[in-house]
């Protein structure tokens with residue numbers, strides 16, 4: 001449920017930047033008022049939160065190369081057409097698709113709520129001892145190299161509070177690779193966030209099915225199990241999973257607003273539209289994608305005709321490893337059009353920004369106030 005009515009400061013700033021960058025040519029020729037009007041007008045009639053509400057309540061989770069992912073792509077495509085864009089297109093690409101099925105994790109016959117991680121294998125029916133390996137870093141295998149061999153490894157996904165200060169932070173796919181390297185037949189991660197929430201994520205860090213079943217259990221359940229294992233050494237566990245894996249198609253959505261004077265110079269506003277599947281992805285990255293959609297809407301409804309071309313790009317396949325953006329860049333490189341892109345503004349989780357970055361290679365296209 002979206003309740004905030006006003007765009008966050010960062011969104012408004014970025015919107016202003018987008019409007020300003022697109023019309024720097026106007027500013028240089030002495031007609032800068034149009035860009036300022038757009039920035040102010042959009043703050044008043046923003047539909048970003050309404051669009052986000054519609055996306056997250058009507059479609060919800062939208063994993064790439066699934067039916068919901070395709071619905072989200074169509075949603076954005078249709079909106080852009082409704083806003084008046086004539087040049088809207090899909091940019092399809094193939095990727096490994098993964099769809100959640102059933103999961104059952106037990107320890108000594110007790111069922112523990114669990115979620116499969118994305119790209120865990122299609123089927124698993126594993127019965128083995130479970131052992132705990134702390135944070136699952138290399139140091140946790142130093143005492144007993146074969147501790148998890150032919151077993152299920154219980155690994156804390158973050159860094160346990162009692163860990164030595166020099167403990168390295170490893171992403172979960174590195175912990176998974178270590179466990180597999182030490183012979184684990186399955187891995188169960190403990191969610192480091194207090195409570196018993198389940199999370200999801202890409203198990204192996206790339207768009208490939210990993211070698212062993214990988215699941216996440218809640219923090220509180222996980223710490224209880226860890227204590228039990230520390231007392232007993234090993235317990236009997238099972239992991240039964242059924243998921244759907246295969247090859248699917250996802251589609252970036254691209255709307256182009258042609259420049260009036262310098263159509264060969266392109267400003268790209270982009271955001272990934274896809275999410276994973278256990279939540280609606282309102283923040284990551286419904287917020288960024290609907291911001292881009294609202295900026296596009298503002299340009300269309302206020303009939304702003306920038307001197308440079310603006311491309312609004314909604315990427316898919318980001319959560320699986322930036323697949324949509326790689327596709328987009330690869331195609332531009334093959335077509336020898338990368339040199340036309342003067343700036344790209346990417347927004348991811350724009351309601352919780354860590355900063356603003358601009359990329360570009362155009363020395364005479366400076367932001368207002370910059371040298």
Ligand SMILES: [Zn+2]
Nearest residue numbers: 284285348349
């Ligand atoms: Zn994101």
